[in-house]
Amino acid sequence: xxxxLPADFADLERFADWVLPTEAARYxxxxxxxxxxxxxxxDAAFPRIDDAMAYLEKYExxxxxxDATRLLWLFCALAHASFPVEVWRQPRVxxxxxxxxxxxxxxxx
Amino acid sequence: MxxxxxxREGSWTQHFGLDTAPSSYEDSISPEHYELERKAIFxxxxxxxxxxxxLPKVGSFxxxxxxxxxxxxxxxxxxxxxxxxxxxxxxxxxNKLVWTDDPREESRGTCRQFTCKYHGWRFGLDGELRFxxxxxxxxxxxxxxxxxxxxxxxxxxxxxxxxLDRSNSTPLREYLGRIAKGLExxxxxxxxxVYKYRAEIGSNWKLFIDAFTEFYHAPILHGRQAVPDESAKxxxxxxxxxxxxxxxxxxxxxxxxxxxxxxxxAMVKPIERKYRSGxxxxxxxxxxxxxxxxxxxxxxxxxxxDSYLFFPNFMLLxxxxxxxxxxxxxxxxxxxxVFEGACYFVPPKNAKERLAQELAVVSFKEYALQDANxxxxxxxxxxxxxxxxxxxxxQEILLRHLHATAAGYVHAYEDSRRAPARARAR
Numbered sequence: 001x002x003x004x005l006p007a008d009f010a011d012l013e014r015f016a017d018w019v020l021p022t023e024a025a026r027y028x029x030x031x032x033x034x035x036x037x038x039x040x041x042x043d044a045a046f047p048r049i050d051d052a053m054a055y056l057e058k059y060e061x062x063x064x065x066x067d068a069t070r071l072l073w074l075f076c077a078l079a080h081a082s083f084p085v086e087v088w089r090q091p092r093v094x095x096x097x098x099x100x101x102x103x104x105x106x107x108x109x
Numbered sequence: 110m111x112x113x114x115x116x117r118e119g120s121w122t123q124h125f126g127l128d129t130a131p132s133s134y135e136d137s138i139s140p141e142h143y144e145l146e147r148k149a150i151f152x153x154x155x156x157x158x159x160x161x162x163x164l165p166k167v168g169s170f171x172x173x174x175x176x177x178x179x180x181x182x183x184x185x186x187x188x189x190x191x192x193x194x195x196x197x198x199x200x201x202x203x204n205k206l207v208w209t210d211d212p213r214e215e216s217r218g219t220c221r222q223f224t225c226k227y228h229g230w231r232f233g234l235d236g237e238l239r240f241x242x243x244x245x246x247x248x249x250x251x252x253x254x255x256x257x258x259x260x261x262x263x264x265x266x267x268x269x270x271x272x273l274d275r276s277n278s279t280p281l282r283e284y285l286g287r288i289a290k291g292l293e294x295x296x297x298x299x300x301x302x303v304y305k306y307r308a309e310i311g312s313n314w315k316l317f318i319d320a321f322t323e324f325y326h327a328p329i330l331h332g333r334q335a336v337p338d339e340s341a342k343x344x345x346x347x348x349x350x351x352x353x354x355x356x357x358x359x360x361x362x363x364x365x366x367x368x369x370x371x372x373x374x375a376m377v378k379p380i381e382r383k384y385r386s387g388x389x390x391x392x393x394x395x396x397x398x399x400x401x402x403x404x405x406x407x408x409x410x411x412x413x414x415d416s417y418l419f420f421p422n423f424m425l426l427x428x429x430x431x432x433x434x435x436x437x438x439x440x441x442x443x444x445x446x447v448f449e450g451a452c453y454f455v456p457p458k459n460a461k462e463r464l465a466q467e468l469a470v471v472s473f474k475e476y477a478l479q480d481a482n483x484x485x486x487x488x489x490x491x492x493x494x495x496x497x498x499x500x501x502x503x504q505e506i507l508l509r510h511l512h513a514t515a516a517g518y519v520h521a522y523e524d525s526r527r528a529p530a531r532a533r534a535r
Contacts, residue, residue, distance in 0.1 A: 056460035
């Protein structure tokens with residue numbers, strides 16, 4: 001099977017389902033995940049942040065190869081996973097009940 | 110012991126001449142009062158409906174459903190490059206003129222003219238009736254008499270406003286006043302990377318503005334969003350604004366913000382240290398040149414954000430790391446409204462800037478979700494009327510001002526309706 005991410009990040013291939021192109025999709029993925037899944041993703045991806053930033057630094061946004069764009073999306077998703085892991089100890093914002101925010105406009109990348 | 114200086118009078122509330130007695134929230138739980146607000150406020154004041162970047166070229170248009178004013182409008186860029194706004198109704202038999210697929214949904218796009226889906230009447234971008242299907246079948250119909258019904262539209266710093274009151278004689282800039290004047294020159298037009306959200310909220314529209322014009326709640330409701338030591342410290346300090354300002358119906362609160370970047374990295378969460386971003390925005394914001402004089406009115410070195418309320422329902426938050434947020438509150442009944450929140454950034458140049466923006470947006474959403482749910486809890490309990498007056502502190506001054514302003518518009522409207530009746534009685 002072909003890799004989704006750049007070869008340097010083969011260790012994160014198992015989190016390819018977190019490679020999602022929009023902020024809305026990443027949020028959906030987060031609240032549909034269990035704490036175990038969120039923790040596992042966070043524990044694996046967090047230590048690779050510096051490497052990912054260094055790797056992506058080579059490119060201008062919008063001129064990235066596809067695998068680099070996917071790496072960027074993965075680390076966008078980490079921003080989402082960080083809240084349950086670092087703060088809430090649950091996937092959703094506590095006391096947010098039925099409240100939801102529906103995305104109307106989102107950037108292309 | 111205050112951390113930041115207060116006016117000579119000892120409080121902001123007294124400085125701005127507002128009373129200090131407990132407040133009633135009857136204006137937020139009464140269906141009858143809401144009916145008056147609709148007419149007195151939303152059908153009579155300048156309302157922000159979008160930004161000029163949404164209408165980039167001749168023929169670009171969008172529609173807005175302004176339910177509280179029982180209006181659907183279309184805003185378009187005309188051939189001369191200027192903007193026009195019309196009621197979204199065909200002059201033939203009243204069909205909604207511009208819509209896509211679902212007439213209840215807002216739509217946007219580009220066109221040369223507006224064509225009614227019903228009988229094919231066509232209107233130019235200036236609203237003029239250009240084509241009538243089987244024109245000869247009509248009885249002495251003069252096309253000049255059947256232009257679209259226009260409404261007042263104007264632009265301030267790229268923000269498009271309309272006014273549904275055809276007799277309105279206050280120009281937009283005069284209406285927005287001194288506080289808006291102080292912001293002119295801010296490079297809003299460069300901040301075109303937009304994330305926009307919408308939510309249906311189970312509360313009166315004023316309650317959400319209340320939540321966003323006081324930060325007294327922030328160390329408590331949002332306490333857990335900081336690291337534990339910091340959270341404990343924040344709740345001990347509480348919240349004090351750097352400054353408040355009021356000009357007519359409009360107001361601002363200026364706040365400190367030590368988090369972008371923080372003094373000490375231990376104050377923030379691990380992800381914030383790595384992405385160099387958080388609720389206050391990306392720590393390494395873009396260079397945008399000198400700020401307009403209205404920002405950070407107290408010239409405080411710890412300044413972090415200014416929140417503006419342009420009455421009735423448009424809030425603008427300008428953050429020290431050079432990005433801004435907008436909030437709009439569109440009432441749908443006395444105890445429901447649609448909230449729109451949007452984050453605007455200078456487009457990121459690289460992945461690092463992109464990630465910093467993502468974290469800022471995610472943080473904004475976490476806070477907004479906490480706020481939104483609290484509102485419904487407040488609304489339902491206010492409606493029980495088990496308690497009818499509520500003490501407001503000095504850091505809640507803008508709530509007093511908002512409710513007093515809204516009531517002022519309602520009273521003026523009632524007076525204007527009574528006056529002709531009295532005149533007739535004489």
